[in-house]
Amino acid sequence: MPHSIFTAEFRPAFGFGNRHVQTLLPRFMSLAPLARCTEIINLPDGDFVELAWITSDGGSRHERQTPLSDDAPLFVLFHGLEGDLKSPYARDLLNAAAKLGWRPVMMHFRGCGQSPNRLPRAYHSGDTADAYWVLGELGRRYPHALKVACGVSLGANMLLKLVAEQGGDGLDLAGAIAISAPLDLAASADVLNQGFSRVYQRHLLKGLKAKVAAKLANGPLPVSIGAHQLNQLNSFWAYDNEVTAPLHGFSSASDYYARSSAGRLLSEIELPTLVLQSLDDPFMPRDLFSRFSQPSEAVRIELSDRGGHVGFIEWRRGRLSSWLARRVARQLADWSGLPKPQAVSEAQSEAH
Structure with a gap:
């Protein structure tokens, strides 16, 4: 060790x-x-x-x-x-x-x-x-x-x-x-999309999407999806690719995970x-x-x-x-x- x-x-x-x-x-x-x-x-x-x-x-x-x-x-x-x-x-x-x-x-x-x-x-x-x-x-x-x-x-x-x-x-x-x-954010996103861990993913995404939906209702955001498409995002990979990345200056979920993971x-x-x-x-x-x-x-x-x-x-x-x-x-x-x-x-x- x-x-x-x-x-x-x-x-x-x-x-x-x-x-x-x-x-x-x-x-x-x-x-x-x-x-x-x-x-x-x-x-x-x-x-x-x-x-x-x-x-x-x-x-x-x-x-x-x-x-x-x-x-x-x-x-x-x-x-x-x-x-x-x-x-x-x-x-x-x-x-x-x-x-x-x-x-x-x-x-x-x-x-x-x-x-x-x-x-x-x-x-x-x-x-x-x-x-x-x-x-x-x-x-x-x-x-x-x-x-x-x-x-x-x-x-x-x-x-x-x-x-x-x-x-x-x-x-x-x-x-x-x-x-x-x-x-390792990419690895965590993979794990949270498997088995019982999807329960945690679903719970966390529900809160995140509710906040973004409220902001969309108040005016446009620098994202390429609307409220309906937002509701369909069912994994962190999808959410981070369509919401987190464009809102915070990353080119994709992969780019966000690679640049933000602290393990390295x-x-x-x-x-x-x-x-x-x-x-x-x-x-x-x-x-x-x-x-x-x-x-x-x-x-x-x-x-x-x-x-x-x-x-x-x-x-x-x-x-x-x-x-x-x-x-x-x-x-x-x-x-x-x-x-x-x-x-x-x-x-x-x-x-x-």
């Missing part, structure tokens, strides 16, 4: 090891409560993104009694395709950071927040410009705060591409965490980076990492046999819970050097 790849410590809850069960189970678990406020960040091209700032201490809808100082560490989350603050992983990860005393914030990609975005274009797996702009703004606001970015699924591929593009000192980040990243860039990453992935992820091939060159020494990849896509549900303290939140909390504590809460210390003891 390459020096950058390790076996993850995740063990699925007994009876819940199936990859589709792991993928779907978080949707049936209670959402962690959050208190938040929304901020609009205007972008250079006239569009905007929404930031969701978490204002509770984690596990509570109540505001923090003591506001955080400007040098409190900052945890920036980038969600997955058609995700938002209601996504179970977002609640778990943001709460985990809040419990550590971090300042958590999630950037909603264009059109994924509470309001549709202004321009015809939306977002895609390789679009790093908005995240770069937001991270720059956060760096100006909190110049003395340690910062870590975390991406999930599409957001993870985007984040890995961004840190590779910017080099070791091009971002005001102490580290990056990527969860269930579709590092793992060897170029200089920023300390943790990649969490399961081998049974129904969104990507099992041999995903064999397709890429050796990752750089800055990258630590932790692979588990099971976990599904952004699942990783374990049995802990008498209930189902998110191993991802526990693993991310441990990484944040390690990178910050701050005193570790009891739950994080116990997690480290169990790991060794």
